[in-house]
Amino acid sequence: MSQDDVSLEARLEEQDTFEPPESFVEQANVTDEGIYEEFEENWPECWEGAADLLSWEQEYDTVLDEGGAPFYEWFTGGELNASYNCIDRHVESGDGDRTAVEWEGELGETRSYTYEELLEEVQAVAATLRELGVEEDDVVTLYMPMIPELTVAMLACARIGAPHSVVFAGFSADALATRMNSSDSEYLITADGYYRRGDSLDHLSKTNEGLEDVEHETATIVVDRLGDDLDHSLADGQHDYEELVDENRGETVEPVTRDAEDMLFLMYTSGTTGQPKGVKHTTAGYLAYTAWTSQAVLDLEPGDTYWCSADIGWITGHSYIVYGPLALGTTTVMYEGTPDYPDKDRFWEIVEKNEVDVFYTAPTAIRAFMKWGKEYPEKHDLSSLRLLGTVGEPINPRAWKWYYKHIGGEECPIVDTWWQTETGGHMITTLPGVNEMKPGSAGPGLPGVDTRIVDAQGEEVDAGEAGYLTVQKPWPGMLRTLYQNDERFIEEYWEEYSDPDADEWVYFPEDGAKIDEDDYITVLGRVDDVINVSGHRLGTMEIESAIVGVEGVAEAAVVGGDHEVKGEAVYAYVITEDGYEGDDELAEEIVEGVVDAIGPIAKPEDVVFTPELPKTRSGKIMRRLLEDIASGNELGNTSTLRNPEVVDEIAAQVQDE
Numbered sequence: 059m060s061q062d063d064v065s066l067e068a069r070l071e072e073q074d075t076f077e078p079p080e081s082f083v084e085q086a087n088v089t090d091e092g093i094y095e096e097f098e099e100n101w102p103e104c105w106e107g108a109a110d111l112l113s114w115e116q117e118y119d120t121v122l123d124e125g126g127a128p129f130y131e132w133f134t135g136g137e138l139n140a141s142y143n144c145i146d147r148h149v150e151s152g153d154g155d156r157t158a159v160e161w162e163g164e165l166g167e168t169r170s171y172t173y174e175e176l177l178e179e180v181q182a183v184a185a186t187l188r189e190l191g192v193e194e195d196d197v198v199t200l201y202m203p204m205i206p207e208l209t210v211a212m213l214a215c216a217r218i219g220a221p222h223s224v225v226f227a228g229f230s231a232d233a234l235a236t237r238m239n240s241s242d243s244e245y246l247i248t249a250d251g252y253y254r255r256g257d258s259l260d261h262l263s264k265t266n267e268g269l270e271d272v273e274h275e276t277a278t279i280v281v282d283r284l285g286d287d288l289d290h291s292l293a294d295g296q297h298d299y300e301e302l303v304d305e306n307r308g309e310t311v312e313p314v315t316r317d318a319e320d321m322l323f324l325m326y327t328s329g330t331t332g333q334p335k336g337v338k339h340t341t342a343g344y345l346a347y348t349a350w351t352s353q354a355v356l357d358l359e360p361g362d363t364y365w366c367s368a369d370i371g372w373i374t375g376h377s378y379i380v381y382g383p384l385a386l387g388t389t390t391v392m393y394e395g396t397p398d399y400p401d402k403d404r405f406w407e408i409v410e411k412n413e414v415d416v417f418y419t420a421p422t423a424i425r426a427f428m429k430w431g432k433e434y435p436e437k438h439d440l441s442s443l444r445l446l447g448t449v450g451e452p453i454n455p456r457a458w459k460w461y462y463k464h465i466g467g468e469e470c471p472i473v474d475t476w477w478q479t480e481t482g483g484h485m486i487t488t489l490p491g492v493n494e495m496k497p498g499s500a501g502p503g504l505p506g507v508d509t510r511i512v513d514a515q516g517e518e519v520d521a522g523e524a525g526y527l528t529v530q531k532p533w534p535g536m537l538r539t540l541y542q543n544d545e546r547f548i549e550e551y552w553e554e555y556s557d558p559d560a561d562e563w564v565y566f567p568e569d570g571a572k573i574d575e576d577d578y579i580t581v582l583g584r585v586d587d588v589i590n591v592s593g594h595r596l597g598t599m600e601i602e603s604a605i606v607g608v609e610g611v612a613e614a615a616v617v618g619g620d621h622e623v624k625g626e627a628v629y630a631y632v633i634t635e636d637g638y639e640g641d642d643e644l645a646e647e648i649v650e651g652v653v654d655a656i657g658p659i660a661k662p663e664d665v666v667f668t669p670e671l672p673k674t675r676s677g678k679i680m681r682r683l684l685e686d687i688a689s690g691n692e693l694g695n696t697s698t699l700r701n702p703e704v705v706d707e708i709a710a711q712v713q714d715e
């Protein structure tokens with residue numbers, strides 16, 4: 059490193075607030091800080107602006123109907139179609155030639171659809187689904203990898219009013235069957251396979267295995283993604299996508315009229331903490347909210363090229379690859395593969411080639427990039443970027459600063475967006491053209507979103523103190539219920555802090571958080587992930603953040619394990635950065651780092667260096683397995699892991715010590 063680099067690094071390290079870069083603010087969609095007050099004073103009518111981003115067949119008459127709280131209804135009386143909003147209206151207004159979907163296959167092939175082409179393809183698939191017997195309100199399951207047919211299929215479902223239930227392609231056969239049974243879904247679109255690090259993966263066999271456990275007849279359409287790379291034959295009741303769809307190309311399928319509160323889709327949560335929940339989202343509120351947050355938070359404009367590297371199999375892909383960006387008329391990039399294929403600069407190659415304006419990814423990916431080194435982004439011209447985002451877990455300041463400097467060139471704001479499958483869209487984040495950024499803290503609740511941190515009794519905590527995150531007013535993108543399970547909906551989200559007798563409803567996302575004097579919220583993690591050491595409650599994410607702040611550490615997971623004296627003790631599992639040894643010296647530095655940041659109470663009992671951490675397919679650390687290892691328990695179910703083999707490796711290592 060040159061002398062300049064060293065002083066730059068040192069300056070960044072010290073700095074804990076960042077103003078939005080001038081060049082960004084000059085062009086941002088939202089720049090007036092008065093927006094917070096305006097929304098508060100004018101709530102819930104403040105959400106009319108979000109509804110105005112949509113085209114309605116019939117104007118709504120009520121913004122918010124609280125009569126059945128907590129079964130809130132938004133924009134009631136209104137009628138619209140999501141597929142029309144995401145496609146037709148852009149074609150009708152003369153933007154049919156603009157690219158809607160730009161797809162990058164892992165092997166380097168590309169496919170793109172203009173809005174006009176997307177319209178044609180969506181109608182063909184909609185016609186095909188109808189031919190197969192799909193009627194309005196039938197749930198169609200989409201068990202597909204990241205191929206354009208997935209986006210097309212979602213919009214085709216929306217067009218004919220058939221809610222989709224996307225099951226992440228990385229999930230097991232069992233997960234598919236559970237979700238299809240739970241949603242009584244009799245229609246399935248899947249694919250023969252897809253590519254991962256150059257290898258072809260057989261997805262069809264897994265699908266068939268799952269279908270064996272589905273309790274009802276299913277009509278299945280199979281996309282041929284692998285061609286000659288997979289020798290497959292279709293069973294009875296299974297149809298080749300291209301054969302069926304091709305017959306319907308050129309068909310016109312009018313978008314059906316949906317009520318504002320008609321179900322748009324069903325999405326099962328990732329299941330990090332237990333049984334997945336079938337989250338129900340409806341048409342108007344969800345679409346208005348994703349469009350509005352795409353505009354205000356992701357700063358998207360028609361004509362932007364935008365890339366969210368998430369998988370459509372989880373909510374981020376639904377809201378911010380498909381519905382939000384397409385409702386605004388943006389070009390949305392879809393990538394099939396992994397960030398390190400064929401090399402560790404694949405993402406930056408995609409950014410450069412497509413001149414991506416806005417990029418949205420997960421902290422786990424950023425920590426991997428950091429571990430691989432800045433030479434990979436440095437090979438590419440990333441100057442097209444204007445804004446960066448993160449989602450999925452807290453981002454620790456060191457990773458934030460790396461992202462800010464090496465990807466954004468210190469010219470792009472970063473939005474650290476806290477939200478959930480259940481919230482439909484962003485809830486806590488800075489507005490990139492308005493607020494200063496504080497690495498490690500997501501920011502204030504969005505305008506109109508009433509987030510408060512409370513103690514166990516529901517009283518608001520003071521600045522600096524930790525408590526429970528709550529949302530005290532409804533918002534348009536909220537889940538309406540858990541599919542066919544209103545009781546569990548109340549139990550999971552509303553029971554904790556509401557006062558039903560007074561008709562006061564408080565949404566509890568089950569995350570812990572801290573708030574500072576500027577109302578910036580730092581999410582500490584799920585309340586289940588809190589460790590109780592000698593009566594002190596410690597957030598796993600906070601300890602992890604302290605550990606990844608130590609030089610030489612790439613990633614860390616912290617869990618509570620049984621301890622004779624303390625009840626629970628802190629156990630740390632750590633991945634080192636390239637070029638660093640996981641030795642006693644580093645372990646000592648880690649312990650010191652935690653003690654410095656949080657206090658001796660959080661001192662790890664044991665630091666275990668490991669090459670990998672057990673992760674779900676969506677990239678979240680599966681802490682309960684590490685807890686089993688730390689406590690010496692029998693290992694729990696590993697079937698939804700992306701890398702089940704590491705669990706045994708870590709267990710063996712701990713026993714050897």
Ligand code: ATP
Nearest residue numbers: 327328329330331450451452475476477478479581
């Ligand atoms: P399940 O609810 O089934 O256990 P899940 O909570 O992992 O699964 P998601 O809805 O995908 O499913 O994840 C939402 C959770 O992710 C949040 O509740 C929070 O714990 C975490 N999260 C998301 N974004 C952030 C962020 N920016 N900062 C901190 N935590 C985040």
Ligand code: MG
Nearest residue numbers: 327331478479
């Ligand atoms: Mg959750």
